[in-house]
Amino acid sequence: MTDTETSRPARSTPFPDAPRRKKGYEKRAVDTFLEKARDAFEADEPGALRSTEVREASFPLVRGGYAIGPVDAALGRVEDAFAAREREYALSRLGARAWVAETRDTAQVVLDRLSRPRRARFERVGILNFGYAVDEVDIVADRISRYLSAGDPVTAEQVRSVAFRVERNGYREAQVDAVLDAVVEVMLAIG
Structure with a gap:
């Protein structure tokens, strides 16, 4: 020892x-x-x-x-x-202004992505491959959009723990995960 x-x-x-x-x-x-x-x-x-x-x-x-x-x-x-x-x-x-501006920019990028039409918010994996279930992701995306735009209650823990079923021709997992990570970062940044 x-x-x-x-x-x-x-x-x-x-x-x-x-x-x-x-x-x-x-x-x-x-x-x-x-x-x-x-x-x-x-x-x-x-x-x-x-x-x-x-x-x-x-x-x-x-x-x-x-x-x-x-x-x-x-x-x-x-x-x-x-x-x-x-x-x-x-x-x-x-400084506070630069920090808020940086966080706001990230939140706006996420909101722009989630404001796309339902079933077209993320790239699809293809008909023979499995990705996240589109309808489930869209439900979560709508809820996050309301959080970012109107302040509806959502916690970082809820975003961290979200899980989606997989389906053929679903959303590309890496893209969805990257947006969810960005949402958590924004939430933690504003404390």
């Missing part, structure tokens, strides 16, 4: 295990990522780890892993903490 291994107290597992017959996130991968996030947050160095990196974190699914829901909820809280720090840093570096 190294000095760091002996100097750190043993911790109990932070998350419950996945149910017996279901897969969960690989424990070592989750623990390693959260340790990296903790170290980056405590170092208080801008850019050491960004909120987008937390949102994009993924872990192998294995039997005997951590339950997915509690890990995802914890990652949401970690992302929120990094986003708040990024907002504070950007406000001090850019």
Whole structure:
């Protein structure tokens, strides 16, 4: 054992295990990522780890892993903490006007995309391929549009946790995911 291994107290597992017959996130991968996030947050160095990196974190699914829901909820809280720090840093570096203008520009790009006609908001994958279910994505897009244009209530957690079925000739997943990520960024930026 190294000095760091002996100097750190043993911790109990932070998350419950996945149910017996279901897969969960690989424990070592989750623990390693959260340790990296903790170290980056405590170092208080801008850019050491960004909120987008937390949102994009993924872990192998294995039997005997951590339950997915509690890990995802914890990652949401970690992302929120990094986003708040990024907002504070950007406000001090850019000033409030520039920060608001940048956030408004991103929100406008998203709103422009979501204002396209239903069933034509994103590129389709083709008749032989599977993509996100068009009607489901359009329902979520309408709700986000109302949030951005009229202030209807939607939370970052609701956007993070949205899931779509797949269908032939559906929307291209990468495009939909990129817009959802941008929405979360806007939501976290305005706090």
